[in-house]
Amino acid sequence: MGIQLVPIGDTLRAALGPPKRAELLDSSPRSRVWRVEFGGERAIVKQIIGAGDHRYGASERFAREVAGLRLAARGPVGPEVLATDPDACVMVLEHLDDLGRIDDWMPGYADALARLHALTGVADAEALPAWRPPTAADAESFLALATTLEVAIPAGVPAELAALLTRLEPVGRYALLHGDPCPGNDLRTADGVRFVDFEQAALGDGLVELAYFRIGFPTCWCAMSVTGTPLAEVEAVYASTWRARTGRAIDPGTDIADACAGWLIRGDALVERAHRERVDQLARVPVQDFTWGPVSARERLVHRLGVVADTATEPLRELGELARRLRGRMAAAWPGLRPLPGTDTRPW
Secondary structure, eight states: OEEEEEOOOOOHHHHHHEEEEEEEEOOOOEEEEEEEEEEEEEEEEEESTTTTTTTSSHHHHHHHHHHHHHHHHHTTTTTTTTEGGGGGGGEEEEEEOOOOOOOOOHHHHHHHHHHTTTTTOOGTTTOOOOOOOHHHHHHHHHHHHOOOOOOOTTTTTTHHHHHHHEEEEEEEEEEESOOOOOOTTTEETTEEEEEOOOOEEEEEHHHHHHTTTHTTTTOOOOOOOOOOOHHHHHHHHHHHHHHHSSSSOOOOHHHHHHHHHHHHHHHGSSSGGGGGSSOOOOHHHHOOOEEEETTTHHHHHHHHHHHHHHHHOOGGHHHHHHHHHHHHHHEEEEEEOOOOOOOGGOOO
């Protein structure tokens, strides 16, 4: 693409000089991204556009990403923001050299995720929107799924779900959340793992993103399964880094149950962002096994049901039993469902 088509206006030229050697890079439908040179130094130019997200406009997503990146730069756990042009929704970011594929990528990812979450506190309460938890409508949809599949709902489940929704409210929780910490949104650099694409950055409880390992990377097209020793090791890395940075201890074995249950009941976590908040995705599951990436909705859901069945602690004991029953019903109804692929399938 010619340099004249890269959206570098007078504001950015005044800050960085004239651009040279532009290269268009792959990006989501919500943005355009280029690698550009300014004064002999490479940088990333990203323009937020209106496509691909019906809930938030380009200006709001631009402001949210820039705010998240500036907070992440404290780590640093993201690229530095070099300059911005808010009128054009364009940001110029530090170019990070990705060192490429490594087989054991999860420890570095977990360490960086914990460092990201530890960067903010109550003083940053107005810097970003609060993380949006599942809603009563999500809980109702999950119960309706069980009814449709003719699975008996234990009597205490509605009350357990109501209490879960209250516990998941991010009130008083100010961890810097990436919002979409998917494999592929992390770069392995000489200074450690850095995250990119902060369009969904928010403040909340870091456990909802630590849960990605157990629950199968719920907002990602590349759903993957982490179990056994690798799961225990990577959660231990996160817990150690979190305690070193904040002085606060967590026990993923017990503390993560609520976050996993929250991801289970979110039907929108079965589809890509452009299709969220439009229809009841859980209601589609009994009649259509739709796909996102290489994994189907039923396969994602069966994995999540198994996780909640195994991790639900006393406040969610009956929900755990319902998850076990639903998983068995789905496995019997659709015996061809595959387990989620392992972490060696992650995109690079």
